[in-house]
Amino acid sequence: MSKIDGSLKVYAAVLRLYPREHQKRYGKQMLQTVEDMLDDAPSFIERTTVWTRIIIELPMSLYTEHMQAIGDKMHAPKNPQKVRNISALVLLVLSLATVVANRLLIIYQGPPFWGLPQPLMFIAVIVVPLVILGISIRSLRQLSPITLRRAWPFVVLACIAAAYFTVGALDYIRAWRHGLFPM
């Protein structure tokens, strides 16, 4: 089995993460496109560049497609704004959960509320919301200025979520400085 065949098998497995409709409609074409990209990248460095590009855009692409699929299920196939508002709501709830968890952590003062060691808490409180926030900001940046003006509820919710995240992150730093995490 050649290296390219192996890479394509990996990508074929990655394609399974997309919504079924998208897989069915564009899966084979996406696989062919990646095969073409790899064919055009003979050296190790070039192949690594191709894979880096694929990996970097993957979370955003999966997020967009799944949100779009949810939107389609809600009978809003031509209403991307609704999809964005839903994603903002998800973002808001996640950020809110982060703040609540942090508040409880501060209030209880004794052993941390979740009993999680610091690295796990760091991932839960800082990394995950930051990734979600990053994805949301990227989806905002993809909108044209005119569409952006129409999607004002999304912008408002994203701002609130960002504020909540900031409070959560500050709480985390305070808890960390007071040694509230088990090591």
Add this chain to the structure above:
Amino acid sequence: MKRRMDLLPQVSFSILMALSLKPRHGYEIMQQIAEDSLGKVKVGPGALYTAIKQLSKDELIEEIDGDNDRRRYYRLTKKGWEQLNSELEYYENVVKISKHRTAYERFGWTGA
């Protein structure tokens, strides 16, 4: 021609631009986008097919038979041409205005 209110996202606009020369399949579109933008815009397969899906839904592009099931070609529809022309008209106008402004700021002259 009356302008549509919404401007397309950059990837979608770049796809229309790439298809304005001839029908292309996915990888060819990616290559043309990179070439048109002097290598500044590089689209991955995920973003490309998300945009293609949206453009197909909006009937701005259509699929034509390719050499196999995995390599499908796309071309602009009449609506797609109209949209592309209207986008280009808009950007042309933006460039014209910004040139006037730059001239005014530098020399106090509008060029009018």
